[in-house]
Amino acid sequence: MGQRIPVTLGNIAPLSLTPFRPGRMALVCEGGGQRGIFTAGVLDEFMRAQFNPFHLYFGTSAGAQNLSAYLCNQPGYGRKVIMRYTTRREFFDPLRFVRGGNLIDLDWLVESTAARMPLQMDTAARLFDSGKSFYMCACRGDDYTPGYFSPTKQNWLDIIRASSAIPGFYRTGVTLEGINYLDGGISDAIPVQEAAKAGGENHCGDPHRTLANVLHAAVV
Template sequence: MPNRGIISGTQVVIEHSRYARYLEGRSALVAQGGGQRGIFTAGVLDAFLFSSFDPFNLFYGTSAGALNLCPFLCRQPGLAKAFIMELTTSPEFFHLFSYIRRKQQMNLDWALERITHPPYQLDLAMGKHILNGRSAYAAVTNSATLHDEYLPIMTEQWFDTLRATCAIPGLYYHPVAIGEDEYVDGGVSAAIPVQEAWRQGARNLVVIMTEIPEPQKAKDEVKDIFSGMISQTDSTWFSKPISAIQHHWEQTIGNWRTDWNQFWEAQTMRINNREVYKGRKGHSEEYLNTINGGRWLFGAGDVYRLSHLLGDKFDSGLADLLMMHYQTYALTEEFMARPPDDCFMVIICPSEPLRSNALMSRKEELQFDYELGLEAGYRFIREYMTAKEEYPVTSSLTKREDKSNIAGYSGSGVLTRSDKSGYFS
């Protein structure tokens, strides 16, 4: 078994004795983005808050993942859920027909302004106090170099940092200026910033994903374009930031663009062909998730397709962003499928495909996915405590991590893989 585990609300695949050896080291919590699909992450983090569970040294989030980390650090359970369910579903935030008719883009600034005052106000003072020497970062993409960078969240420029990590090209007005640089969505270059957490010394890597990992799946059509870039046995790719492989990127980008443009033109025609939608709904959605990775254009495929039909061109700038996303995400998938020997990775994921979308989700879908997150969060805590207590390494449980303080803990430490009872009614 590789040195990783996968935990959802209904399934557990982890070797507790092996995981226990990494619990005393530097720990990182990493949150993937995904727009409104981040409601799953909100559920996981609320389970942690309800259980007074926070053994982490480092925090990394991308886009919605970074937003979700803020209420967690500020100790405000329910705030991330309210932000997604009440603010991002408002027509003031995004209105499809306004986007179509007037190209009115996503009003991220309006939503972020709402968390500067009640009833959605972030308790930033509490967040800074809770960090107390620990570090929390949002992944962003430098718009000039397309390199991944990591900006601290709990600072005086927190508002611009959150804008930058969520500045989706095509849906947000422009790159966000911070200092002398401009940034766009972190999902372009670091959709799941787990490699950065590892580079910074974390060896217990806990990753919250908004999709079900499929490490053994065959390469899809997109990955075929980049297959020459990735060696499954070359671990040096994993230990370097994207800036370190930029020279290779620049040498091959011309050839890529030719192949990519041909690929995207064919896929766009296929998407726009009504025959695609005459099949089963699940089949068409599965195909659309395949061509945008289920992540980018950040799951907002419907918005992009409508924009394309209205005459927007697929320019070279967008091609570069998409290529960077697929290149870096493919490297991240390899890293997560076979983590380095000096760490242990636990992936917290949904027990079934999320019902919500990146945008335009129904509230009942969001509520369902939030509850999936709660289940997965509580299940992870139970597995963590099992490893910590039954396979002690150097120290006993801290008072903060005592099982008696953990909501939903049964006391047995034994879980059945098919348990679907959850921890709430």
């Protein structure tokens, strides 16, 4: 049942002098399509408050996109992508899907956002140079195991596409390093275990379902 510790000044005072050392902290963001606007809002507030105590970042699908904006320090980016771009016919077109095309056009989405509001990757690169690490999850199309990719300027947008390539809706998948990849949510929707393997001792989850989940400290 645990040990009973009397609440006395003698017991409390030493505890108050013990500094809290959280260790390496990981921020894990799940996907969920347009529901990712909740995550976008949380990260916008983190940026507004200049709050970034994390050492590791793991994101899947929409979570990968939102974390990209966070690491590039671009508040409002995730909200704009969801509200201005994913609601347009160029991106989501049922008629195109019926005719044999993709229901969602990730190529158009990535190219349009890159042209009109490009990610400030140099900002993120400075964080990486300071020792922080970012991984986006995508699912292998051959054995459906997760792959975790650390982006560079050259492959960043391709990894976002791969992590968001919903099977059936985006028919072709995305080829990375000679392997076809699909939406990361298939194999690891919330990559907390991978964050722990990478050395994260405390994990801050950013799920979009309820406030209670967000406050459920280090578990997600």
